[in-house]
Amino acid sequence: MRRRTGVERIVLCFFVYLLVISADGADIKKLNLWPMPKSVSYGHGTLYLSNDFKLNTKGSKFFDASGILKDAFLRSIDVVRATHVIEANTSKIDASLVLKGIHIVVFSPSDELQHGIDESYHLHIPAQGNPLYAHLEAQTVYGAFHGLQTFSQVCHFDMKSRGIMVHQVPWTIVDQPRFSYRGLLIDTSRHYQPLPVIKKVIDSMTYAKLNVLHWHIVDTQSFPLEIPSYPKLWNGAYSMSERYTIADAVEIVSYAKKRGINVLAEIDVPGHAQSWGVGYPSLWPSADCKEPLDVSNEFTFKLIDGILSDFSKIFKYKFIHLGGDEVNTSCWQSTPHVRTWLRRHGMDGSKAYQYFVLRAQKIALSHGYEIINWEETFNNFGSKLSRKTVVHNWLGSGVAQQVVKAGLRCIVSNQDKWYLDHLDALWQDFYTNEPLTNITDPRQQALVLGGEVCAWGEHIDASDIEQTIWPRAAAAAERLWTSYEKLAKDPEQVRGRLSYFRCLLNQRGVAAAPLDGLGRAAPEEPGSCYLQ
Numbered sequence: 371m372r373r374r375t376g377v378e379r380i381v382l383c384f385f386v387y388l389l390v391i392s393a394d395g396a397d398i399k400k401l402n403l404w405p406m407p408k409s410v411s412y413g414h415g416t417l418y419l420s421n422d423f424k425l426n427t428k429g430s431k432f433f434d435a436s437g438i439l440k441d442a443f444l445r446s447i448d449v450v451r452a453t454h455v456i457e458a459n460t461s462k463i464d465a466s467l468v469l470k471g472i473h474i475v476v477f478s479p480s481d482e483l484q485h486g487i488d489e490s491y492h493l494h495i496p497a498q499g500n501p502l503y504a505h506l507e508a509q510t511v512y513g514a515f516h517g518l519q520t521f522s523q524v525c526h527f528d529m530k531s532r533g534i535m536v537h538q539v540p541w542t543i544v545d546q547p548r549f550s551y552r553g554l555l556i557d558t559s560r561h562y563q564p565l566p567v568i569k570k571v572i573d574s575m576t577y578a579k580l581n582v583l584h585w586h587i588v589d590t591q592s593f594p595l596e597i598p599s600y601p602k603l604w605n606g607a608y609s610m611s612e613r614y615t616i617a618d619a620v621e622i623v624s625y626a627k628k629r630g631i632n633v634l635a636e637i638d639v640p641g642h643a644q645s646w647g648v649g650y651p652s653l654w655p656s657a658d659c660k661e662p663l664d665v666s667n668e669f670t671f672k673l674i675d676g677i678l679s680d681f682s683k684i685f686k687y688k689f690i691h692l693g694g695d696e697v698n699t700s701c702w703q704s705t706p707h708v709r710t711w712l713r714r715h716g717m718d719g720s721k722a723y724q725y726f727v728l729r730a731q732k733i734a735l736s737h738g739y740e741i742i743n744w745e746e747t748f749n750n751f752g753s754k755l756s757r758k759t760v761v762h763n764w765l766g767s768g769v770a771q772q773v774v775k776a777g778l779r780c781i782v783s784n785q786d787k788w789y790l791d792h793l794d795a796l797w798q799d800f801y802t803n804e805p806l807t808n809i810t811d812p813r814q815q816a817l818v819l820g821g822e823v824c825a826w827g828e829h830i831d832a833s834d835i836e837q838t839i840w841p842r843a844a845a846a847a848e849r850l851w852t853s854y855e856k857l858a859k860d861p862e863q864v865r866g867r868l869s870y871f872r873c874l875l876n877q878r879g880v881a882a883a884p885l886d887g888l889g890r891a892a893p894e895e896p897g898s899c900y901l902q
């Protein structure tokens with residue numbers, strides 16, 4: 371990577387100096403929110419956050435029976451308070467300057483978390499009042515969660531008073547996401563990710579308002595998840611301890627839901643499935659040709675049905691990901707019993723690939739799921755896919771245009787820009803990758819559900835997952851959340867704000883890497899967090 375020149379460093383130091391000064395004083399000119407809300411106005415006042423900051427939900431139609439709103443409230447205050455020891459005693463401060471709490475009104479009584487729910491919110495923090503409360507309104511409790519995240523970003527520890535202050539009041543923020551699908555893929559097959567690590571990733575996603583954890587559970591290398599219908603499948607795990615029980619999976623889904631995040635489960639068929647045969651060798655075409663899954667064997671489809679039947683009890687998101695990428699059918703053609711089957715059914719390798727994918731789709735539909743498939747399925751037989759298919763782009767740009775023209779929905783993850791394991795994809799690439807490139811018809815635009823950044827696990831385990839994801843995922847998160855007009859045309863315009871957000875992640879205990887250099891690079895040399 372290019373190193374900064376001395377002059378550039380001095381100029382940057384000066385800006386950081388301004389940033390640090392301003393973050394500490396009442397007269398902040400910078401708007402250090404990430405992702406940028408749809409509309410923001412603010413003033414010049416300053417308030418203290420009461421030591422006894424309260425949640426008030428009077429007038430809310432959401433009856434918080436499970437306590438998820440209260441928990442989200444407590445978490446948002448905890449991350450603010452965790453940065454320093456609070457020494458200020460706000461009961462000694464003029465009451466008109468103390469924010470007593472936040473009044474949250476949620477209009478929908480339901481806590482159902484599904485694709486496309488209303489995630490908008492309206493946050494107002496007045497400059498005065500008695501008693502002085504912030505006001506947050508949202509259609510759903512999940513919109514309120516986003517409002518709480520934004521609220522946490524306007525709260526700062528103040529070194530003089532040694533308490534939490536809210537600068538730039540009054541604040542009025544009206545916000546809603548640009549796209550309904552804002553995903554992050556983690557891969558637990560190439561390396562196992564322990565439960566607490568996955569939970570920490572989920573927590574960090576909420577800070578950037580991402581809302582889908584795409585769990586690429588199994589692949590060629592290992593099958594870590596328990597499947598009650600076929601209990602030998604997890605024989606394909608790397609070891610006894612590198613496994614997830616059903617209770618673990620339930621816990622991940624529940625933990626994510628309490629944070630407004632859907633879990634998209636994936637089983638990638640028929641390729642990428644060699645580990646399945648460790649427990650059930652008849653899934654392999656033969657002992658020395660193990661992938662893709664044996665298309666000629668009825669047991670293959672019975673087993674997929676069993677997995678999806680078990681999944682439907684755990685993974686309540688309306689989509690299931692069935693993979694379908696990188697299928698090399700040479701094993702089918704070279705294995706005598708499969709070759710005979712192909713001939714009898716009048717199929718060549720590519721027809722059999724189509725047959726497999728479409729049959730797996732039907733099984734998923736029978737369990738009530740809509741389907742996501744990687745783009746090769748569309749590229750090879752797009753017109754045959756179920757109309758309930760969402761095509762997941764990854765190979766390159768320009769695919770979304772084709773998909774929506776064909777009337778199907780699309781998720782964008784082109785690998786040159788949005789693969790986190792590509793360490794040479796820089797934050798600027800993540801920021802500028804536009805899902806609606808060359809799509810102008812509003813009906814076609816509506817078919818682009820959003821996008822996803824992917825942390826494929828070949829070189830990712832618990833030791834480096836956070837710094838591989840952050841801060842680059844945040845750059846994509848703003849592209850997916852923030853309205854188009856507010857996005858910077860030149861990513862350098864948001865460098866300071868993103869740098870501020872990455873330092874905020876660090877302050878919250880997330881190992882977000884420096885902005886400059888390759889992905890997850892170490893800091894270049896001694897210096898302020900805001901300079902890296």
Ligand SMILES: *[C@@H]1O[C@H](CO)[C@@H](O)[C@H](O)[C@H]1NC(C)=O
Binds near residue numbers: 459460461462
């Ligand atoms: C804060 O100040 C009030 C009033 O002087 C006092 O009663 C209270 O004990 C103090 N609280 C703490 C935590 O020091």
Ligand SMILES: *[C@@H]1O[C@H](CO)[C@@H](O)[C@H](O)[C@H]1NC(C)=O
Binds near residue numbers: 699700
């Ligand atoms: C498919 O696999 C066969 C056997 O491993 C290999 O020889 C061939 O090059 C592969 N084809 C492609 C397109 O990767």
Ligand SMILES: *[C@@H]1O[C@H](CO)[C@@H](O)[C@H](O)[C@H]1NC(C)=O
Binds near residue numbers: 767768807808
């Ligand atoms: C978008 O359209 C322009 C002009 O036709 C073309 O040069 C560019 O390659 C297209 N971009 C993508 C991602 O297809």
